[in-house]
Amino acid sequence: MTDRIIADRLEALGIVLPSASEPAAKYANYVIVNGLCFVSGKGPAGHPKGKLGQEFNTEEGYHFARQTGIEILAVLESALGSLDKVKRVVKIQGFVNADPLFEEHHKVLNGCSDLMLEVFGDKGSHARSVLGAVSVRDNLPVIIDSIFEVD
Template sequence: MNLVSIEARLQELGVTLPTPVKPVANYVPTVQTGNLVFISGQIPAGPNGPEFIGKLGADCDIETGRAAARLCAINLIAQLKGAVGDLEKVVRVVKLTGFVNSTGDFTDHPKVVNGASDFFVEVFGDKGRHSRSAMGVAGLPFGVAVEVEGIFEVA
């Protein structure tokens, strides 16, 4: 049984959730159907806009990519909280899909997306363990290094 609230765990990790980013195109940030919440892809955006610009295998190393993926995960949690109000309603992180802006010969996409996966386990414990896809892409919005989308089960 988890004795520490999710909000307290975030605080222990030094994370303050940002205000959820509003869509910049024709989509909604979250859709809930039944007990599943689907969250649109989140980029590594901070208070001053997109961060971690570049391609893995050219401009960014794996640790930079991991940091970008972690920031994507923070933004996913902010969207989730905005959608359901209380993070204690999270039953499970179901699935993440990570997109890595990378050169054609870069093959460490899973190591990069671990930045998000590891963060969800740090925050949610066993409820944070999830299925996942990690893939390389030729480009991402604003030239960011990583984008992550997620599916969450809530009570």
């Protein structure tokens, strides 16, 4: 049964996907167009509040980005019915709520990137950008949006 490969990998990694979170405002959680699934910006579970370089350090930011990746996977599974329908992770874009002197945005976003590689293997390799933000919604430490090629 090929539609259990990613579910089995998640289980082996000890990852249990939560229910897909709802959008924070009036927009779609995801949109699928021409074989691409665009997942709207997601933040970490538990809605921690604060900035990297102030309330949180890089290691904590990495953990938040990984949690956010799990939120993204939950939305994808809800949208597709199975994560085995993901052909490739195309792009990850992160917005790090950071102190102006914070310089390790790339290390924070590695939390999500590493997760995608662990879950999807070679199909998890992706293009990426990360930006420091003076503020983000709900004062979350990180928000990540993403694009996936899907069946």
